[in-house]
Each structure stands twice: as structure tokens, then as C-alpha cells.
Amino acid sequence: xxxxxxxxxxxxxxxxxxLIRALQTSEGAxxxxxxxSAYRGYSWFRDGAFIADGMSAVGDDDSAAEFxxxxxxxxxxxxxxxxxxxxxxxxxxxxxxxxxxxxRFTFDGGRGADEWWDFQLDGFGTWLWALGEHVTRHGTDxxxxxxxxxxxxxxxVASWRRPCFDWWEEHDEHVHVxxxxxxxxxxxxxxxxxxxxxxxxxxxxxTAARVVEYILEHGVREGHLVKWIGSSAVDGSLxxxxxxxxxxxxxxxxxxxxxxxxxxxxxxxxxxxxxxxxVFYGGGxxxxxxxxxxxxxxxxxxxxxxxxxxxxxxxxATSELDLPEQVPHHLLAPEHRQEWIDRWGPVATPLLWSHxxxxxxxxxxxx
Ligand code: BGC
Numbered sequence: 001x002x003x004x005x006x007x008x009x010x011x012x013x014x015x016x017x018x019l020i021r022a023l024q025t026s027e028g029a030x031x032x033x034x035x036x037s038a039y040r041g042y043s044w045f046r047d048g049a050f051i052a053d054g055m056s057a058v059g060d061d062d063s064a065a066e067f068x069x070x071x072x073x074x075x076x077x078x079x080x081x082x083x084x085x086x087x088x089x090x091x092x093x094x095x096x097x098x099x100x101x102x103x104r105f106t107f108d109g110g111r112g113a114d115e116w117w118d119f120q121l122d123g124f125g126t127w128l129w130a131l132g133e134h135v136t137r138h139g140t141d142x143x144x145x146x147x148x149x150x151x152x153x154x155x156x157v158a159s160w161r162r163p164c165f166d167w168w169e170e171h172d173e174h175v176h177v178x179x180x181x182x183x184x185x186x187x188x189x190x191x192x193x194x195x196x197x198x199x200x201x202x203x204x205x206x207t208a209a210r211v212v213e214y215i216l217e218h219g220v221r222e223g224h225l226v227k228w229i230g231s232s233a234v235d236g237s238l239x240x241x242x243x244x245x246x247x248x249x250x251x252x253x254x255x256x257x258x259x260x261x262x263x264x265x266x267x268x269x270x271x272x273x274x275x276x277x278x279v280f281y282g283g284g285x286x287x288x289x290x291x292x293x294x295x296x297x298x299x300x301x302x303x304x305x306x307x308x309x310x311x312x313x314x315x316x317a318t319s320e321l322d323l324p325e326q327v328p329h330h331l332l333a334p335e336h337r338q339e340w341i342d343r344w345g346p347v348a349t350p351l352l353w354s355h356x357x358x359x360x361x362x363x364x365x366x367x
Contacts, residue, residue, distance in 0.1 A: 007307075008314030008362055013058075015321040016355035020055060021063055023352060028070030029107040033325070036348035042104040042112060045071060045123025046167060046182075047353040049130035050288075053244065054356030056134040057363045064134050071127040072148035074109040082155045089158035097172065101155070103165070117169035121159060122179040124152050125186030129245060132189025146195035153190050153200055156183050157207045166228070167237045168274055174228035177219040181241035181248075184211040212247060216254065223257035227275055234261045236272045236289035243292075243299035244360065250299040259296050267293065268330045270312035281347055282337030284326035287313035291357035298364050310361045313354070322350035323358065 023031055029043035030051045048067050056064035075082070078101055088095045102111050102118035111118075128149060135142045142149070160183045166176040187208035191201050218229045225248070227235040239262055241247040242255045249255065266273040271285030272293050294309030316327050325348040331337060 007366060008310065008317075008358055012314055012317055012321050013359065013362060016323070016359050017055070017058060017060055019322075019350060019355055020051060020352055021060065024063055024066065025107040027073075027107050027109070028066035029105070030067055030352050031107070032104070032353065033348035033351045036325075036345070036351075038344045039348055041106055043070075043107060044104040045127050046103065046120070049123065049126035050360070051352050051356040053130045053133050054358075054360040054363075056130070056137055058359050061134070061138050061140075064130070065140065068127065068131050068134060068145065070109075071131075072145050074105055075124075075127075075148040075151050077109050079151055082151050086154050086158045094162065097164070100159070100164075103169065117165045117172065119172060120165045120167075120169065120179070121156065121162070122167060122176075122182035124156055125179075125182035125184070128152055128156075128186030128190045129182070129188075132192055133244070135193060142193040142195050145193075149190050149193060149195055150197075150200060153187060153196060153204050156187055157203050160207065160211055166235075168278075168280070171228065174230070176228045176235075177215055177225050178227075178235060178237040178240065180211050180215050180219065181238075181245055184208045184215070184247045185241075185245035187211070215241075215247070220254055222261075223253060224261040225254060225258045233276055234258065234265055235275045236262055236266050236286065236292065237274070238262065239272075239289070239292040239296040242296035243364075244295055246299075250296070250301075255296070256300065259293065259300070262293060270309045271316075271327065271330060272309075273330075273332055276332065279333040279336040281326055281340045282328060282334045283332030284328045284347075285330055286326045287316045287323055287354045288325075288351070288357040291354075291361040294361045295364055298361070303365060306361065306365055310358070310365060313358050313361070316354075318349065323354035324349040325351040325354060 023034055030048045032039040032044055032047050052064040052067040085095045097119040100119045103120035106112045163175050165172045167178050187204040191204040219225055221232045225238045227233045238258050272289035290309045290313040294306040298306040317323050
């Protein structure tokens with residue numbers, strides 16, 4: 001029997017779940033990619049939160065819970081840093097970027113010895129958001145996470161206005177709209193968990209509302225969300241603010257305009273580029289971004305279009321059924337591809353985040 005259009009093979013779905021489970025470490029961390037030189041040995045809160053959400057959605061709730069528990073333990077370990085970040089922000093003397101929390105951690109929760117573009121805020125929003133999704137979906141008790149949620153809320157409430165590196169670990173001179181969206185989603189989720197004291201619960205709710213207002217006031221040009229405050233370009237990550245993060249309601253005109261701009265500027269045959277000026281590995285198309293575009297279309301009720309994005313993403317699997325970080329069928333800057341291969345080796349494959357997004361979108365469309 002052939003699969004319906006837009007349905008990845010059972011084999012890809014089974015492989016994706018098994019791969020993520022097999023690679024999850026004993027500490028609960030999800031490695032971004034097991035063998036890729038620059039990522040080996042690290043787990044990102046951003047990747048991991050979306051991986052946990054994918055696993056939670058398909059019924060691998062133990063795996064998701066182990067990752068969320070790992071996040072909580074990492075956050076607790078850096079309670080001192082968070083305390084300093086909060087105190088210094090209140091004193092109008094912000095902690096320097098390189099002393100803020102990093103984007104990725106070694107599996108035992110350390111900062112690691114390798115240089116990285118580390119100051120990124122989005123992952124601290126996405127882990128709270130993923131926790132909220134998981135708790136709602138499975139009726140899990142959020143109480144064991146309460147202290148780590150509290151610390152993360154304090155950190156984000158104190159820091160959300162700061163420029164930092166974006167999802168792609170670039171441009172720390174800017175405030176990125178996708179990052180703001182992750183923070184708003186995380187603070188909203190945290191307030192709904194019911195584990196915060198009254199003051200923090202109000203702070204989380206009010207700050208989330210302020211962040212969304214800020215996005216709509218400063219992060220929109222020509223009707224669509226933009227890559228960073230002051231830019232007029234789009235970024236493929238912005239689709240996530242429509243779904244699964246649900247920061248911009250699908251019926252809001254900014255949602256449709258953002259999706260249309262991503263499609264116009266970044267999608268080719270349902271394969272989505274990160275942003276127009278991308279040169280990383282020649283600037284290919286990212287299966288995980290096609291899945292975010294698919295999720296946004298699904299939220300708009302456009303299931304057939306969502307299925308086309310899913311079909312494209314699933315079709316990028318290798319003969320071993322591994323999904324890469326990006327594919328080179330349509331490159332924005334082909335002259336830059338080789339320099340990255342020389343520097344870091346072939347494109348990260350498998351990338352766990354790519355697998356998780358296929359699981360999540362497939363579940364959204366076909367469950
Ligand atoms: C991407 C990040 C990702 C990291 C690990 C980087 O190349 O830009 O978004 O978190 O890889 O997968």
C-alpha cells in the first residue's frame with residue numbers, strides 16, 4: 001500500500017522515534033547531532049525543547065519528561081548566575097553577555113570548553129513552553145519543576161529586552177523577533193502551570209503580554225513579522241510564532257502576512273531557507289523549517305498545504321532514513337558551501353531536531 005500524500009513512511013516515523021530515544025543520554029539530554037564535529041557533546045535548550053515536544057506529542061512521554069527534568073537540573077545548577085543577572089538588571093548594570101546563561105550545555109550540565117555564540121535567550125522560553133505543552137497533554141504534575149520554572153521566569157523577566165544571538169546563533173547586536181516569541185510563549189506557559197507565587201505569576205503574565213505588544217509594535221513591517229527589530233526581512237523561524245508556540249493567533253492578519261512573506265522570500269518547492277542572506281553551508285533548505293511552515297498552515301486550517309511541507313521534509317531523509325540539518329538542492333550562496341565543509345565536515349546528519357519536527361507535524365496532520 002502506498003502512503004497518502006504528505007504521509008512520511010511508517011519506517012521514517014519509527015526510525016525517528018527510535019533514533020531520538022537511542023541518542024538521549026543517561027542524564028536526559030538530547031544531543032543536537034551525534035557525530036557532527038561542531039555540535040558533538042552538546043545539548044541545546046532550543047533544539048531539545050522542540051525535540052521533547054515532538055516526543056511528547058507522539059506518546060514518548062517518558063523521553064520528553066527526562067529531557068524536561070534535565071533542563072530543570074541545569075537551571076538549578078546556574079541559580080547563582082540567574083540571581084546575579086536579575087540583581088544586576090535591577091541595578092541597571094547588566095551582567096556582561098559572556099556571563100549570561102549559554103545556549104548549549106554538555107550532557108552533565110556544564111558550559112563546555114569550546115567557544116560558542118552562547119548568549120541566547122530563546123531556549124529558556126522554549127523549555128518552559130515545552131514543559132507547559134507536556135503537562136497539558138499528559139496531565140503531568142508540574143510541582144517538581146516549580147523551583148526551576150521560578151528561576152527561569154526571573155531570568156527572562158529581567159532579560160527579555162536584551163539583544164542576543166538568534167536561533168541561528170548570529171547577530172547578537174539585535175533583538176530578534178523569534179527570540180521574543182519564544183520568551184512570550186515560555187512566560188505564558190509558566191504562568192499557566194500554577195506553580196509560581198502570586199507576584200511571579202503576575203510578572204510572567206504581564207511580561208508575556210508586554211513582549212507580544214512589543215513584537216506587534218516594533219517587529220512588524222509591511223504587515224508581517226521581521227527577523228529583528230529594525231529589519232524588513234523575514235526569517236523562516238518566524239512561522240513558529242504562529243504554531244506551535246501560538247504567540248500570534250492564526251486569525252491575526254500578521255500571521256497570514258508572515259507566512260506569505262516566508263513563502264515568497266524563503267520557500268522553494270516547500271523547502272524553506274533560514275533567511276535570504278544565509279551563507280552557512282551555502283544557504284540550503286532546512287527540513288525543520290518546512291515543518292514549522294507546515295504547522296503554521298495547519299493552524300490556519302490549510303491541511304493540504306501543511307501536508308506538502310511535511311512531504312518535502314520527509315523526502316529529505318537519506319537511504320538510512322536520517323534527516324539532515326539542511327539540503328543543498330537550492331542554495332542561496334553556493335560559493336560558500338565548500339568553506340563550511342572544509343571547516344566542520346559534511347552537514348549535520350542526523351539532526352535530532354529535524355526528526356522531531358517531522359514527528360510533530362505528522363502528528364498534527366494525521367493523528
Ligand atoms: C543552528 C542552531 C542549532 C544548532 C544545533 C546551529 O547550526 O543554527 O539553530 O541550535 O545548530 O542544532
